[in-house]
Amino acid sequence: MEAKYTEEVYPKAPDDARTADCEQISNLLDLMIDGEASPEEQRFFNHHIEECISCFENHQKQKLLKGLVTGHLKRVIVPQSLVHSIKAKIQETL
Amino acid sequence: MSEQTGKQLSKEEKDARFEAELLPVLDPLYNFAYRLTLDEDDANDLVQETYLKAYRFFDYFEQGTNAKAWLFRILKNSFINEFRKKSKQPAKVDYSEVEGYYNSEDVEGESGVASTTDMRTESVQDLIGDEVASALNALPVDFRTVIILCDLEGFTYEEMAKILDIPIGTVRSRLHRARNSLKEKLEKYAKSMGYNN
Ligand SMILES: [Zn+2]
Numbered sequence: 001m002e003a004k005y006t007e008e009v010y011p012k013a014p015d016d017a018r019t020a021d022c023e024q025i026s027n028l029l030d031l032m033i034d035g036e037a038s039p040e041e042q043r044f045f046n047h048h049i050e051e052c053i054s055c056f057e058n059h060q061k062q063k064l065l066k067g068l069v070t071g072h073l074k075r076v077i078v079p080q081s082l083v084h085s086i087k088a089k090i091q092e093t094l
Numbered sequence: 095m096s097e098q099t100g101k102q103l104s105k106e107e108k109d110a111r112f113e114a115e116l117l118p119v120l121d122p123l124y125n126f127a128y129r130l131t132l133d134e135d136d137a138n139d140l141v142q143e144t145y146l147k148a149y150r151f152f153d154y155f156e157q158g159t160n161a162k163a164w165l166f167r168i169l170k171n172s173f174i175n176e177f178r179k180k181s182k183q184p185a186k187v188d189y190s191e192v193e194g195y196y197n198s199e200d201v202e203g204e205s206g207v208a209s210t211t212d213m214r215t216e217s218v219q220d221l222i223g224d225e226v227a228s229a230l231n232a233l234p235v236d237f238r239t240v241i242i243l244c245d246l247e248g249f250t251y252e253e254m255a256k257i258l259d260i261p262i263g264t265v266r267s268r269l270h271r272a273r274n275s276l277k278e279k280l281e282k283y284a285k286s287m288g289y290n291n
C-alpha cells in the first residue's frame with residue numbers, strides 16, 4: 001500500500017542521478033517537518049542527510065517554507081462583536 | 095448516538111460547557127473562516143453558522159475530545175455545503191487593513207518616532223507576512239486549507255483527515271502539492287531568502 005501510494009503521488013524523477021534513497025527521502029520531507037515520521041523513518045532520514053548534501057538542502061528549504069507560514073502569516077483579529085452575535089443568535093433560535 | 099453521551103444535558107450545563115469548551119476556539123476558527131472566504135463578513139457569517147450548528151448538535155460532541163477539530167470540521171462542511179455556492183468570487187481584499195496589527199501600534203507614539211532600526215525591522219516583517227499571505231491566498235482553496243490546518247493551526251495528519259473527510263494518504267499528497275504550489279508562488283521572494291532553484 002505504501003509503495004502504491006508512493007508511486008502514484010510522487011512520480012519517479014527523470015533524473016537518473018537520483019538514488020533510490022534520495023527518492024525515499026524526498027517522500028519523507030513533509031513527514032519530517034510536520035513531526036509525523038516514525039522513529040525508524042527519522043533514523044533513516046537523519047542518517048541520509050548527514051551524507052547527502054542535496055537532500056540536506058531540500059530539508060532546509062522545506063523547513064524554511066513551513067516557517068514562512070508558521071512564523072510570518074499574520075492572524076486576523078476577531079471582531080469584538082462576534083462573540084455577542086453568536087450568543088444572541090443561539091438564544092434567539094432556541 | 096445519544097447513548098454514547100448518556101444523559102441529556104440541561105440548558106445550564108449545555109451553556110456552561112459550550113462557553114468553556116467551544117468558545118475558546120473562536121480565534122482559530124475565525125482565522126480559518128477568513129482564510130477560506132477571504133472576506134470578513136463572510137467569515138463572520140460562517141463562524142456564526144458553525145457555532146449555531148455546534149450548539150444544536152452539542153449532544154453529539156463527546157466531552158474531552160478534540161473540540162477544535164470538531165468545530166473546524168463543522169465549519170469546513172458548512173463552507174462546502176452552503177457557503178461556497180452563495181459566496182462571491184474570491185474577493186480581492188486589502189489585507190493591510192485587516193492584518194495590520196503591527197502597524198496600528200506605531201501610530202500612537204506621542205513620544206514621536208520609534209527608532210529607525212525598529213521601524214525597518216517591522217516593515218520587513220510586514221513585507222514577509224504580506225508576501226506569504228498573498229501567495230497563500232492565490233492557491234486553490236483545497237491547497238490553502240491543508241496549509242492553514244497544518245502549518246498555522248498545527249493539526250496532525252490524522253486530525254486533518256477527520257476534519258476534511260479524506261484518507262491520510264490524500265492529506266499527505268494534497269499537502270505535498272500545496273507546498274509545491276506555494277513554493278512556486280514564493281519563488282521570487284524565496285530566492286532572496288536563500289533558495290537557489
Ligand atoms: Zn539524498
